[in-house]
Amino acid sequence: AATLSDSPTIFDKIISKEIPSTVVYEDDKVLAFRDVNPQGPIHILLIPKVRDGLTGLSKAEERHIDILGRLLYTAKLVAKQEGLDEGFRIVINDGPQGCQSVYHIHVHLIGGRQMNWPPG
Ligand code: 5GP
Numbered sequence: 582a583a584t585l586s587d588s589p590t591i592f593d594k595i596i597s598k599e600i601p602s603t604v605v606y607e608d609d610k611v612l613a614f615r616d617v618n619p620q621g622p623i624h625i626l627l628i629p630k631v632r633d634g635l636t637g638l639s640k641a642e643e644r645h646i647d648i649l650g651r652l653l654y655t656a657k658l659v660a661k662q663e664g665l666d667e668g669f670r671i672v673i674n675d676g677p678q679g680c681q682s683v684y685h686i687h688v689h690l691i692g693g694r695q696m697n698w699p700p701g
Contacts, residue, residue: 587636592685596630605662610648611655613690621670622693623663627652628685636684637675652688665692672700 594600596612605625606613616624629648634640641649653671660669669692674681 588684590683590685592628592683592687593632596628606655606659608655611651613655613659616689619691620689621691621696623665623669623691625656625659625663625690627656627659627688627690632685635686637681637686638673639675640686652686656688656690659690660692663690663692665690668692668696670696 591600595602595614602614602617604612604614606627610630611627612630613625613627616626618624629635629652633645633648634642635645635648638649656671669690672689672691673686674689
């Protein structure tokens with residue numbers, strides 16, 4: 582049965598360019614764009630262009646292994662492109678307790694300031 586988290590999300594409209602975003606990287610599989618509510622000088626979201634059931638990391642299946650690897654590898658490329666040579670933070674929020682708000686998997690790339698550990 583379809584659940585709320587299977588519904589289209591705002592990221593579909595970002596992929597289709599119906600909603601404008603500042604794209605920093607794009608290929609046939611991955612889109613990377615600046616977060617509208619940045620948590621650092623650099624805050625970029627990396628998403629698969631096709632969700633294919635991957636609403637969040639907790640829904641990952643073996644067929645998603647390639648796209649999961651691509652998201653992380655692309656995050657590294659974008660970090661380099663953005664000049665984050667001193668380091669950066671990668672985050673994947675999952676589910677209510679993980680503070681996920683958009684149910685289309687996304688990798689946060691945050692940098693340009695000193696990060697704290699542990700996170701809140
Ligand atoms: P989550 O909380 O699900 O891990 O992250 C969702 C992220 O999407 C948030 O950081 C939020 O600021 C970002 N976001 C939500 N709507 C939009 C939008 O319309 N445009 C952009 N660029 N980012 C968005």
